[in-house]
Amino acid sequence: MPELPEVEMCRRFLAQWGAGKRIEDVIADDDSAIRTHLSTKPSDAVPGGLNKLQDALVGQVAGEPIRLGKRLGWPIGTHGLMLHLGMTGRWRTATQAPRWGRLGLHFEGGQTAWFIDPRRFGCVALVEGSQMLELLGAGLGPDALIEPPTGGQLAAALRGKRALKVALLDQRIVAGLGNIHAVEALWRAGIHPAIPCNALTAAAADALALAIPKQLNWALQEQGGDEDLVYVTDGGDNPFAVYGKEKEPCSKCGTAIEKSVMGGRSTFWCPSCQPIS
DNA sequence: ACAGATGTTGATGT
DNA sequence: TACATCAACATCTG
Numbered sequence: 001m002p003e004l005p006e007v008e009m010c011r012r013f014l015a016q017w018g019a020g021k022r023i024e025d026v027i028a029d030d031d032s033a034i035r036t037h038l039s040t041k042p043s044d045a046v047p048g049g050l051n052k053l054q055d056a057l058v059g060q061v062a063g064e065p066i067r068l069g070k071r072l073g074w075p076i077g078t079h080g081l082m083l084h085l086g087m088t089g090r091w092r093t094a095t096q097a098p099r100w101g102r103l104g105l106h107f108e109g110g111q112t113a114w115f116i117d118p119r120r121f122g123c124v125a126l127v128e129g130s131q132m133l134e135l136l137g138a139g140l141g142p143d144a145l146i147e148p149p150t151g152g153q154l155a156a157a158l159r160g161k162r163a164l165k166v167a168l169l170d171q172r173i174v175a176g177l178g179n180i181h182a183v184e185a186l187w188r189a190g191i192h193p194a195i196p197c198n199a200l201t202a203a204a205a206d207a208l209a210l211a212i213p214k215q216l217n218w219a220l221q222e223q224g225g226d227e228d229l230v231y232v233t234d235g236g237d238n239p240f241a242v243y244g245k246e247k248e249p250c251s252k253c254g255t256a257i258e259k260s261v262m263g264g265r266s267t268f269w270c271p272s273c274q275p276i277s
Numbered sequence: 278a279c280a281g282a283t284g285t286t287g288a289t290g291t
Numbered sequence: 292t293a294c295a296t297c298a299a300c301a302t303c304t305g
Contacts, residue, residue: 040286087285119300
């Protein structure tokens, strides 16, 4: 379920469960989640990946995981374990292998952290520790929370005439935004999602630069240290301003929220708060 | 029952 | 260049 806030929460949990602890066992029924690099493709699975992971990690002490955008890198001994949650991935502790548990890291003291990923879009990849940071950042723009770009930097990166909202999903521009928070940040900034990047004014770029970390910090607070993630689907409660609110009144002005598909993803906006020009 | 949509992201094709 | 589409997969909703 991850955009940046969920990945950051995941990082904190992994640190809590594993940092400073020795790995006693690595468990997987099916090691197809273990890939040569962070890749959504099952064909990038490492042959005999489980054995390689065991050889590299068992007996080693885990460090503090690092997050860049939606990626995590976990230094363990002389290695690094890179993690991506894909679309439905999460990490939880469990004593037994949970349903869709793809990989378990058993730490000294009895705790096992499990990578649970029903749709298998997520993965892990073992790399040399000395290479981990570089690989983690490869192809990513500045992290939306760690080094939030200024309006000027955003405007410089947002070239061409593609729709602004589509560009915000491009991790090379800014790393960490996904569909929901891109849509919500645009609402906060009062900018229509469909405007071409090159139509973004300096003032709007400044507003967007402020709205992005504001949105992500809000989401992080909503997660509130609980393991449960804030999302629309279960329970029926929708904590967002426009996402999933087609035809509902805007919380600021009461105008009906509109929806269309942009870049293949559902996009929502308030036509009054987010005028096209 | 079935079609369509769901938090990601890369590879293709027009 | 920039688009849409598909491909990985499991589940839920209308």
